[in-house]
Amino acid sequence: MKMQYFPGCTLKNKAKQLDIYARQCAEVLGVTLEEPKEWQCCGGAFTSSSDEIATKLSSVRLLKTAAEQGEALVTVCSACHNVVKQTNYAMQHDSVFADRVNRYFAQENAAPYAGDAQVYHYLELLRDVIGFDKVAQAVKAPLKGKKIAAYYGCLLLRPSKVIAMDDPENPRIIEELIRAMGAEPVIWARRNECCGGYVTAVSPEQAEKNSRKLCDNAIACGAEMIVTACPLCKYNLERQGCPIPVVYLTELLAEAFGVTEVQA
Amino acid sequence: MSHQKNNLREEILRISGVNVKKCMKCGKCSASCPSYDEMEFHPHQFVSMIDEGNIEPLLNSESLYHCLSCFACAERCPRGVEPAKLIDAVRVTATRRQGGDRIKPEDIPCILDENTPGQLLMTAFRKYKK
DSSP states (O other): OEEEEEOOTGGGTTTHHHHHHHHHHHHHTTOEEEOOSSOOOOOSSOOOOTTOOGGGHHHHHHHHHHHHHTOOEEEOSHHHHHHHHHHHHHHHHOHHHHHHHHHHHHHTTOOOOOSOOOEEEHHHIIIIIIOHHHHHHHOSSOOTTOEEEEOOTTTTTSSHHHHOSSOSSSOOHHHHHHHHTTOEEEOOGGGGSOOOGGGGGTOHHHHHHHHHHHHHHHHHTTOSEEEESOHHHHHHHHHTTOSSOEEEHHHHHHHHHTOOOOOO | OOHHHHHHHHHHHHHHOOOGGGOOOOOHHHHHOTTGGGOSSOHHHHHHHHHHTOOHHHHTOGGGGTOOOOOHHHHHOTTOOOHHHHHHHHHHHHHHSTTOOSOOGGGHHHHOOTTOOHHHHHHHHHHHOO
């Protein structure tokens, strides 16, 4: 099976292990993730104001490419996923926004985009397309005895009517993956709270405070490790000195699958 | 309400898509907010002040730059009011004004360290700059 795959800017640079292992583990499961020939940064954050048009065009172009290929689009980074999903939702539900976007395409003599791309986060690919039972069967080196805290943060869950991946207050998709890998999920209170996100850029002490509360809570609940899909979450948690490792979910999956060779 | 105040109110309501009249003033948005301690005006106050057309104090408040857009307030509102979208609309209005950029390219070298993800810079520019 082949699918379109959007790594995004950070997975090409500071979060290469999130990208490389995502592709390798998908291959193990029989899915080839194909990067479009041309793509731009998703924009990093979705601006909910409906009169912001130009800043959302890169995401629309990506969605349009996938739709024209007739393939689903897979994302891994939480921020990319959030932006791409919210943009697709706006194209489907806000006709004024969609019309203004499509005027750009008309100027390029390109076909309009109707909002028909199917977008999966990597976790949804594992759960809904492949199935966690198949993931469990592919595990060669179970992560036995590891107590792992699934960290969702804000972007993977909210707004839930748009992202529609899991229950925003009691999510379980990452815990199910942790179990499929043979490890033990730790349930903790702050797993769906924000790390401080982009506020780090202008008010680092605020982000540090948020991230510290998160690490303290995960550790108090018995976690030996925190797993995330978001490079900014990992950065913020590590920046304030989280005493336990913060790893990407694809790194853990690669370890469980016995995929160790790094391809540049 | 003056004509000017009313225009600004209508503009914020239009671009946010929020219906402030649905608010029943339960305060759950502010109770859910992880930035509560950092904010001078809290999510529930954005809802009521925008409804009253009292928007200039919000436009000039540092509270705009402490909102994380984490959508906890929007998700937990029992009336579907989505205060995060109002804050985003006021912030966008503030950054679009002349001199409204909260971050500039020359600020970046002071922010960077060896692990800074591109995601942080992109997001910060999107949220803090026109």
